[in-house]
Amino acid sequence: GMKINFETRCDVLDPSIIPQIADTCGMLALGFESASYKTLRRMNKVKDRAHYQKYISNTIAIFKEAVRNGIPIMVFMIAGYPGDTEEDLEESLLFARELSKNEGHGGYVFKIGECRVYPKSKLYDISFSLPDVVFDNDGVFGHNIVRQPSKDLKFETVLAYMREIFNLSNNTPKLQTILSNMIPFFRLPANSLMDDMIPDACLRGNNREIFNVHGESLSTFRELVPKLTEKYKKWMSGQRSTRDLQF
Template identity: 30%
Template sequence: MIKTLLVKWHEHLGPSSVYPQSVADAVGCFPPLGLGYLAAVLRKAHYPVELLDVNALKMSEKKFQEVIGRIQPDVIGLTSMSLVWPANVRASQLIKEVLPDCLVVVGGPQLAAYPRESVSFDTIDIGVRGEGEETFLDLVRRLDNKEDITNIPGTVVKKNGKIVVNAERLLVSDINKIPFPARDMMPMDKYHCAVLQKPFVTMLTARGCPYACGFCCKHHWGNTLRQRDPENIVTEMEQIVETYKPKEVLVYDETFTINRNRVFKICDLIRERKLKIKWDIRTRVNLVNREILKALKSAGCYKIHFGVESGSQKILDKMDKKIKLEEAMHAFRIANEIGFETMAYFMIGYPGETLKTIEESIQFAKELNPTWVDISIAIPYPGTDLYNMAMSEKWLDYDYWKEHALCHQNGRIRRFAGEDYSEDELEKLLMKFYRKFYFRPSYVLNRVLSLRSLSQAKSYFNGFKALVLANV
């Protein structure tokens, strides 16, 4: 039978990073859920499969080649975000040096943006666009049956010297049918994050997002929201708690509370099954109220991640965020009253930003009083409205991400200068925001008083050190 190895390669930050390296290191290392789903699907179909998280294991190139030489897979699957694409091309080169006949398959959001460019390398054989579960299984089955693999929907292939983008594959309509990720193949003890208690586990209860924020790319899962059933979700939670005994479970959905009845049912089931679980959700400030937050709190949810993005209504409107500052204030006020920890995500440097609007965001973050903030610089990623606008308005004088996909690009992608700050000042403004929020004496005292374990203290210290050492 066809043997598959799924690889999560190093996430070396290139010049396009939204964080200084020290801050990125503190942000953490997370389980590759996408590969976990692929592994689970292949295993359910009785195909031999292994998962190797090179990034989490901090594996050297030499060690990686030794490991794949020992495993001798027929197929190696790599996944990549656009930001770290060149590193994955390097991984494909290392694979072919050791296993020249191994089929190298690449997938992830990068393939949706630039399919032909991504498969143009001699060391990459096939690309998978969009959701990979059905496409990858189809590929392995055809290989096993010695059938034609050049016309599989959802793939990018090389045929007669040309790169062919095959028809798109329909999204999985019922995601309840996808088996739970193969976490047993992952080094779960190696994952860490400055704002999550270790050990932690991540999970998804939905795919897709119906909103259209200008900075967000949704090539991979699309605009159609597909949600798992409450029973399916809570059964996975039970398995997670029983197997991994995590101190925290992070639900990755962008808009967990968009379907209120589903939220209430999930909370009811957690209580009915007497499941002891601490979990986080991510959602929008306009999708919560006191009733929903009380239900979540009663079911063990203790932290909520909100995308605030800016303290300026003018910038929020430019982002097409579809929220009001008053909604953010209301959401954080009731979340704090009920006793949640909160995370507020902000972004600086969006077109139209000024030093005044950045200062408004800093002050607004303090007014919201979240437990944590996460701040990034606006980057026009491929496939976003922001990137399309940057190209059409000639803010970018060439297609950066196309050159990046071809590994021709070594320079940093253009950020957006403001009326009164330069593009090069953005990282300093980013660190100013971080430090003005986190270095407040009252904040530091509250965090020290909240410490409950040595590992938590170490995590906080590492995050603090990252802000001090950030070289900007």
């Protein structure tokens, strides 16, 4: 039967309904952001300590139910939010470690990324108001990555925590299949799409510059994704260490 991917916030979903949707849920994408009370307050995600406790406890309950019912789960997190200290990152790491003690065939991934600050946003104004925050002011179409969330927290430290948290993921065969079907270009650099490994049937144009996403072409490409991922793994690791962390 048809599978549906659900996206929700960790303080919205009722964990008790997860067993009821298990047969139709292909993946559960959960917006969590951080385990730090101070960070969540700066994000305006929680109102007070009581709300924070519910935020955390509901996330744990959702995660456990998803694992118990074999539902792949993707937990979205942000590292290096303006004002963050290493203590805030440590809280998120410890929380992810606790979640990772739950094992199941569905698998899970901690999809953590660096913070980005875009013009005309509230966060943009907040970042300018904090004297020690440094970010790439690249404009609307730039990366706008936060390079220094606070005085003593450097980008290299943020990257280190991101890697450690991401590596707690449980990449099961079921999770790999779901991700491959949902986003076949996941974890691939743009230059890999010009690889000679990809047959002409998957591409269009005189110079193979247009990717054919229809029918059998996409199915053929999906079968190649594991080989391409392995081939370009080191290249992607190099990119993450110098610029940003994309999984």
